[in-house]
Each structure stands twice: as C-alpha cells, then as structure tokens.
Amino acid sequence: MTLAEILAGLFPQGHSVTVRDGLVTGAGRFADGTLHVVGVDGDTPLGVDGALVLSRAVLDAVRAGDKAPILVVVDSDSQRMSRRDELLGLNECLAHLAKALLLADRSGHPTIGLIYGHSAAGAFIATALATRILAALPGANPSVMDLPSVAKVTKLPLDKLQEMAKSTPVFAPGLDNMVATGAVHVVLDPGKPLDGQIRDLIANLKPGDDRDRLGEERGGRPVARGIGAAVIAQAGRG
Amino acid sequence: MESLTFRHTTKKPLPGSVPNAITGVVASGNLEILLERVLPPDACEVAIETPIAGYGAVWEAVVADFVARAQPGGLRISINDGGARPDTVSLRLLQGARLMEA
Amino acid sequence: MTEWRAERQARDARIQAGRAHADGKVVPAGSVIDLLEAVLRPGDRVCLEGDNQKQADCLARGLAACDPGKIHDLHMVQSGIVLPEHLDVFETGIAKRLDYSYSGPQGARIAKMLYGGQIQLGAVHTYLELFARYFVDLTPHVALIAGVSADRDGNLYTGPNTEDTPTVVEATAFKNGVVIAQVNQIVDTVPRVDIPGDRIDFVVEADTPFYVEPLFTRDPAAMTETQILIAMMAIKGIYAEYGIRRLNHGIGFGTAAIELLLPTYGEKLGLKGQICTHWALNPHPTLIPAIESGWVKQVHCFGSEVGMDRYIRARPDIFFTGADGSLRSNRAFCQTAGLYACDMFIGATLQIDLMGHSSTITQSRVAGFGGAPNMGSDPHGRRHPSDAWMKAGREGQIVGDPALMRGRKLVVQLVETFGEKLVPTFVETLDALELAKKIGLELAPVMIYADDVTHIVTEEGIANLLLCRDADEREQAIRGVAGYTDVGRGRDRAKVEELRARGVIRRPEDLGIEPLDADRALLAAKSIKELVHWSGGLYEPPAKFRNW
C-alpha cells in the first residue's frame, strides 16, 4: 500500500497531509474529530533536520490540547548516517522525537504507529516504536539490519543465517519476526477499510506497555517478560 | 561450544565464608569465573563453557594445578570462557579464590 | 694497459645521462622514471632505501614504473622490504636478486615469491651484517634515498629518521656509485647537514612526504596483567639481580611494560639509578615516564618515532640531537652500540624450541630479523668489563681457568607461553626449519641461536640457561617455564623441581612476587593520553592511537 492509498482510505473527506523531503505532516477529519499524521515516506533516512520537523508537528498537536489521535506512518530508511548528523547530536534529535510522541501519549493523545514499508534502527525506534500501539500493513519490512550485513558482522555464512532465520525470529529481519517479538502489535487487513481498523485500535487502547507479554505469547521473545517481572519482584523484596 | 567438567577431591576446604564471587568478563581472550560455596568441604567442581574446542587436556592441567595449589574445597566453579589463554585462566582462578577467602 | 678508472667513467656517464632530466641536481617528481631509466643499467646493485621506518616511497614508485625492457635484473640490496613496490619490481622482472634484513608487512608475500622463484635470495641479514657487506661485496651502483629537505647543492637534512642513510651514502658515493635523494621539500638552507651535498648527485622533490610508520608505539591500554607479571619478574629477577644499566629493549608489549613499571614498581624496589640508565633504543613513547622520573641518563636511537619530535627537542640532555635541535639517529652506530656497549638485550620472539633457538619466522611468513640477532648475541670481540657482564660470565663458566674468564652478554627472551589465538610459543621444532627446506635456504632463518640466549622469562617463571650444565638440564629448564603448552606439559616434574631448588628456574613466589599483584594500576601510564600528560603535552601521538 502506498501512502496516498493509506491517506485516501483514512480520510475519504480529504486531508491536509503533505510530504516534503520524505517527511509526512498534516491532519484530516477522522471519526468525529481530527487525526494528526506525522511520519516518513519513501524509504527516507531520518536525520537531525527531519526529526525536528516531525517533533515540532507532534508538540504543536500536544499544545493544541485537542487530545486527538496521532498516526505515525513509516516507510523509512534507518537513521541518516553522516558525520554532520552525529556532529549535531542525532541521538538527541531522535530521542526528542520519541519523547514528543511519548509525551503526546501521556497527554491523552492516542498514538498509533503504522508501518507500511521499510524502517530500521534509530529511525524505527524514534518513530513507530515510540507509539502506544504499532500496526503494520502486509508487505511492511522492518529490520534492524539486513542479513548480508549481519553475516558480515557476525562472520557467519549467509546461507547458515538464512537457515537459522527460519526458526529463530529473534534476530532475523522482516515483519513476521517483529510481530513475534511483540514490537508490532497487529497486522491490518488490506482488504478491509483502513479507517475502521484504525478506529478500532484507538477504541481498544490499553494502558501500559504490553510488548514483552506479546513477545512471550508469540514466541519471539521467550524470556523478556519473565526477566522483567523477576527484577521487579526482587526489587520489591526490600 | 564445548562443555567440560572436572571434579576433584581436596585435602581441606577453602578458608573464609564468602558464599559466592565472580571475577573477570567474557570477552575475547578473557573469561568470567563464578565461584559458589555449595559443595561438601572436600569437593571441588569446575565446569567450563568454551567456544574453542580441542583444549580439554590444557584445561584439565590448568584446573588440576589450581586445585592442588588453592585447595578450593567446597567450591563449585563455573567458567564462561571467551578464548582465554591458560595463564589468564590460572590468574582468574586464583583471583576468584582470593575473593572467596576474604 | 690496465684501466683503473672504468667505474669512475661509468659513474660519470650515468650522471651525465641523468642531467638531461635535471635542473642542476634538482629533478621534478614527474621526471623520476626518466631519471632512473637514464641512470640505471641492467644488473645494477641498487639500494632502494627502505629503512625500519623511513621509506623512499616516491623513488620506489618510480622504479616500479620503469620499463622492464630497459631496466631489468637488478640486484636489490636494502635493509627493509616494506612497501608493495619493493616486491612489485620482482614481479615485472625489473629486479631479480635480493639481499635484505627485514620484511615485516611484506613477510607473507616474500615467502610466496621466494617459493615461486620470482626472487633469487642472497641472504636474510642482520642490519649490521648487510651494512658491512655494502662495503665489501654488495656495494650499490645506485642508491635511492630519502630525506626531509635538501638545498639545490644537494646538502641533505634527513630529519630525525636519519636511520640507514649515512651508511648507504657512504658505501655508494665513495665507491663510484650514484646517489639520488627524494626530499619532501627543496629549501634555501637546510636545518642541518646530515649528508654533505657533494655526496648527493640528484635531488627529487617528492610529490608527497615520505612515509614513516609508527612502529614503536605500544598503547598502554592494551597491556595485560600477564605482561605486567612478566615485566615484574624481569625487573626483579634480572635487571636488579645483575644491575643492568646499559641495555637495549625489543619493541614488544613485554618490554614496553617494563618501561612503564620503572617509575612505579622499580621505584618501590629502590632501583632508580641502579638500572636502566643508558640505552640503545628508539624513542619509545612508553619510556617517557621513566625519563621524566629521572631514571634515564641517555638514549641513542636507531631511528625516531612518529610524534616524539617535540619531546625529543625538549630533552637534549637525554637524546642525541643536532645543532638544529632535532634528533639525530643512526642505525649502524646504534646497532654497534647495542652489540658492544650494552650488557643486555631483552626482547620477544614468536617461537622457541627445546634448546632455546628462536625465530619470528613461521611457515607462511619470512619477516626477517632486523637488528635482533646483532643485539641478541654475545660479542666475542668485547674487551671491557662491567659488573653485569662479569657476573653473567661467572654463571656461564663451567670449565677453564678463572683468570682467563671473560664476561657474557645477557640475552633475554621475554615471552608469553601462548601467543595470539592460543598459538604456543614453545615448540619442538621451529617452523623456520620447515620453511628453509621448502624454499631451499642453505641457512635456516634462526633469529637468536640457543648458545646466545641466557634467560627465558614467561609468566610461569625465569629460566636461567647460564646455570644449565648439560643439554637435558637446558631442555627441562625451558620446559619448566613453558606453561601449559605441549612442551611445558611434557616436562619432567622432578627434574624441574630440582632445577628450581638450584635457582635455575625461579617462580614468581621464589622472587617474592605475588601474581595477583600484577595489576594495571602499576603502570606509570595506562593510556596514550597519560603518556602525553607525562610529556607535558610534548608528545604528539599519531591519530590512530588517540582516544580523545
């Protein structure tokens, strides 16, 4: 699904969402109110400049105080890899964007991630993974690193990694594996109207972070939830 | 990964009452050693996990020398090896025993 | 009638042919190939200056680009095979025969080319030995050398890395040879004259400054507890025991650890002024804390080290410097100093066999030895006594008239029982022997022969081979410090304990050293940055060693 198709599905009555340099901002009429949209389109890497454009849009929405939901649409590259970005504090800018989304969530704005293309590493963490609930469309391709690069770093043969990837979701790229770890909550049905599915997600938002529970249930992160719970239990023992 | 376990009988227990200690870090050419005072006072067990296969005889010799020297009775010693050289292993084992004696 | 001036006339003809590409003596970088093709003749002996550090790289590139139809079958006589071009010339046929000393970075390729027959090898020499042959039977027809700057008359400033240059020029210029120097810069007046202009025939202004490798910088951050333990044993069990004042160090981490322990551990032992006062040594950055703490009286250098220039300029009481203030090194003199004026050589090696023969050559690499065999040998021509030398002599003397006893140089091998990737240092048979067979060398490339070695220090202890009375004792003394290698585990335990009782083998506890005290906190500097602090900001480490 393209961004245009997504927007058309969400906003049959039209919208003000624009894409500039791969950065998505705007809003549209949704249900009985507004749906803010921010994000990255076209496999664009996210650098310091883009992160601040998006965070600006999120903070504007929070300041407006309408508690309207914010949809974070993502088809991005990884973070922009450059000397300039790191010199200017890419870590601060990406973290700032994530904080803006987390603040919005805390301030009563339901935040929903929608990954419909690629995303990786820092760009993924600062956008889609900083939402309350992350949905994906079939064909989305989130990853930390592609397998050839993993092969290079781990010095393991690519064919062996490909074989391992089939049975071990914890390291392999791809949507199924991100679903299994609990990072992606739900995969939407492209055959059904998108607006209804998003509306249902918003209506059923639950408090707390349940990604480790999902990871345990789906088998992609077998031990994380238990470990976290054990730390809490031991910390509570005084 | 290769797993090795060596069991020894010692003439005496390791002095001190520290229940457990850990020393070293799993890194290239290094290792971590976890020592626990959980065995009968004349027993010592050393269990090793190493990524480098084929050095069983060297490990056996290093452990035997350590046991003869430190008399670590009562200790279960668990090693996560990152490819450490035998001299590093010896040094860490002695460091660990010293921590337990304190 | 006998012709007595044929060489001189040939030389004049070469120079005249070269002048066509020069303005006076000065040749632009772009004309190097023309110049070389004009001056060189097939079959010439050529010294392409490849030192331990300084490289005549512009001239090397030029030589490699010459037309093999015009220039071929050269006989290369040079101490270092360092740059790829040094071997490229053998692939194209420009060169055929080789006599050299050291080939660190090209060690693997040289082995392959020797095996493939592309190189006809004369011999792998020590530095001093090769220099000696420059004056006897390997005198260069043409020398291609490197310096920092020259004036238009050819007066040459080598910079702190004088290294081999005076020796090469001496042998070439005074025996009808042609000397071509590449310099980074042509200047009106050189800072100091290292080589007078009448010994230089052509000066090439190089396109880029000549390459220098920081070979002697050891990052204290990488030093291990094991290396520190070995260093403690060496200081207490050898330096203090023999009162070593005049010495040479190898370039490994073990000796660097010793340098860093002098102001801490050595100070605690009260050894300041008693040991390590006079050195034949490159300006090792790790020696800075000892120098700053007043341990070191003076240091003569083979070459320089990248980043040490400002520090050396500020310490003329310690180093040999020119009127311009910069270091004057000289490999031939410093090797001689190491051979005759030092009581001890201490360094590392890759393999030691059951008798104590050692080599840095493995089956796939012919690295050469540089100066180690010089410094690591007992010079039978020495005629001046010192306490250390005499004590070693007494220990080693088994039979004979005590009145005719002479001293003995200490030659110490400082090794960890296992090297990188758990490769054992102690072996039954040196790989060098296998390699010699494979490529048909008449003389196996042994770095230090067993009869020159006096001590072996490992993390397990010190073996004093001077005290061994027969081959069996010697073997067990070596096995007795060989740790958990196959050689070490193959020891005769009873014999080893007997040797220990006699002090032939000494363990850390025999020396009063607790292995668990071998802590990095003992290092006078734990990082390159701390070396910079010790130097008062004068040491300027190369970028790859920085972490700030």
Added chain:
Amino acid sequence: MAGVRPASTDPDALSWYEATARQRVVALADPGTFQEFLPPTERRMSPHLPLFDLPRAFDDGIVVGRAALDGKTVLVAAQEGRFMGGAFGEIHGAKLVGLLRAALTLKPAAVLILFDTGGVRLQEANAGETAIAETMRAIIDVRAAGIPVIGLIGGRAGCYGGGGLIAGTCSRLAASEGGRISVSGPEVIETNKGAEEFDSRDRALVWRTMGGKHRRLIGGADAFCADSVSAFRKAALDLIGRAPAFDLATLEAEQARLESRLARFGDCRDATDVWARLGVNDPEAVPAMDTRAFDETVSRVREADHDAR
C-alpha cells in the same frame, strides 16, 4: 551478591574506563550497599547466543540492583562494554526495563544508568531493538513520576546506536572524555558512506565528533567528569539534585534548543568550527585540555547548561 569484591574499590583510584561494570557499581555506591537483582548465581543467560556458538555471560552483560548514594536509595544499571560490546540482547534489555518499571513503585531518589554499549546485539536484534523502545518508554514514565534518570557515560564501548537514543531520553547525562555518544558508529558510517564521509581510523575525528567534550560543549551532556569513579559519583549526586521535569514546557524548550543548534551550526564541517562559534577561544586546544581547563572553557559557553532535556 555479598561476595563481590572487585580488585579495586577505591573510587578515587579506579578508572571508569578501565573498570568492569560490577566494579563501577560497587565503587560508585556507598560502601557495602549495592544489592544485585538477578545476580550471576541465578545464571540468567541468553537463550540465543548458543545458536551462534558464542559464549554467554552469567549476567548477560548488565548488572542491575539497588544501592545507597550518600544515604539515598537509588536503582542502578551498569552495562559491561567488554561483553558483546555491551549490546542489548533479550535478557540484557529486559533487566533494564524491569529495573525502570520497579522504580515506579519503589520511588528511589534516582535511577542511574551506567551506559557502555554499541547498541543492539545483532544475534538478538529484534529483541534488543524492542527492549530499547520499552526502555525509552519506561524512562519517560519514571521521569514523569518525578524520579530523575541519570546516565553516566565513560566506558570502552561508548554509548552508540539505540543506547544513544536512550541516553537522549534521560533527565541528565554525565560524560567523561573517553565516553562517546552517538547513533551511527564511525565504522558504520564509513562502511555505508565511505571513508571520505567519515574516516573511522582518524581517532581524533571520532572523539571530536562524538566524544564527551563535544557533547558537553553543545549541551548534549550536563556534566564532564574526569575518568574516575569518584568523579562520576560526584556528578551523579549533583545531577540528581537538578533534574528537569518531563512536561510540555521542557520539550518545547528542547525543541527550541535543538532547532537553534541546527540553525547556528548546521553548516559546520568539524567540531572545531562549532566550538569556535560557541565562543571557545582556541578550539584546536580543546582535545588536549585537562579537566580543570575544560571546565573553565565550558563555564563560558552559554549553550552547555540548560534544562531543556
């Protein structure tokens, strides 16, 4: 663990850069007060590393627990940069997440995170990445509850990848010269964009661009420490006392601060250009400055101190 007695526990003598995670924690805390959760004796080791034939660590490369700092209870997490580059694996990340969530009920005086990480552990990449996202959310929850989260950065592995993003989420950061904070590592940039973009072997460039001094000067870190445990302890105590709130005003201020940074320095090629514009007299001299001289330099740079985080 009661038995943990590192070779050196003297916080003045112990180099942060050289110390292990466990040594840092023990020496940082009031003597004898550190109490570890899921200690090595529990052997909570990675279920995934054996598939890659890689050795595991008893604590999966992170030490978490409770300690007293000047008598006040704090929760502490310390990454071990020498084990797998301190990278986030499933257990490693879950221990940090659990610790932060525990803070919500325990209400400690602060949570301290001793970063030493290259980012995500590739062998457990999806778990590590998700854990980083969970960590950031948990940090925000803790901050919003009025509990400062303080990051301390000065280890061998630096603070890279997702670790850099987590650091950017903390209330306050202290860094030493050895510490580096960045998203893409020098080798990653070089591999992807070429040595012309970033020569990873130029160590001075690495530290100028990502090191503690640069981060401190531009306001990316709130304190600069000498490389000792006692310096980090002092910085942590100071920073706990002046942590910014987490609210819209703070983030609006951070937005303005970062926008202004891009506007002022966006065309700079090198850190020295940035420092010159910040009003540093002799930018070239900054890398060689000792802590005292650097502190003086920082005190004249207005951008270095702020509550916009």
